[in-house]
Amino acid sequence: xxxxxxxxxxxxxxxxxxxxxxxxxxxxxxxxxxxxxxxxxxxxxxxxxxxxxxxxxxxxxxxxxxxxxxxxxxxxxxxxxxxxxxxxxxxxxxxxxx
Numbered sequence: 001x002x003x004x005x006x007x008x009x010x011x012x013x014x015x016x017x018x019x020x021x022x023x024x025x026x027x028x029x030x031x032x033x034x035x036x037x038x039x040x041x042x043x044x045x046x047x048x049x050x051x052x053x054x055x056x057x058x059x060x061x062x063x064x065x066x067x068x069x070x071x072x073x074x075x076x077x078x079x080x081x082x083x084x085x086x087x088x089x090x091x092x093x094x095x096x097x098x
Contacts, residue, residue, distance in 0.1 A: 001029050006072040014045055024049055024081045032087040036061055051090040062093040
């Protein structure tokens with residue numbers, strides 16, 4: 001996927017309404033997770049990503065700082081994120097519990 005034509009989300013757009021269910025892609029543009037929910041706002045925002053879901057099996061929620069993601073909107077208005085992390089890196093993080 002060519003992200004060069006996608007627009008980066010502003011801080012005001014980084015909220016539960018815009019991000020819930022958005023896919024997260026790793027370095028190779030392979031989908032590695034889905035945003036579950038958002039903690040905080042503004043400069044201190046954390047994102048919970050459900051990682052590891054495969055064929056409907058249970059996923060593992062992990063918490064990452066919004067600074068670890070490049071959140072953007074594609075030319076059709078769909079929100080998604082890109083990270084330098086791999087699925088394995090995210091799965092190695094501790095499980096996030098609400």
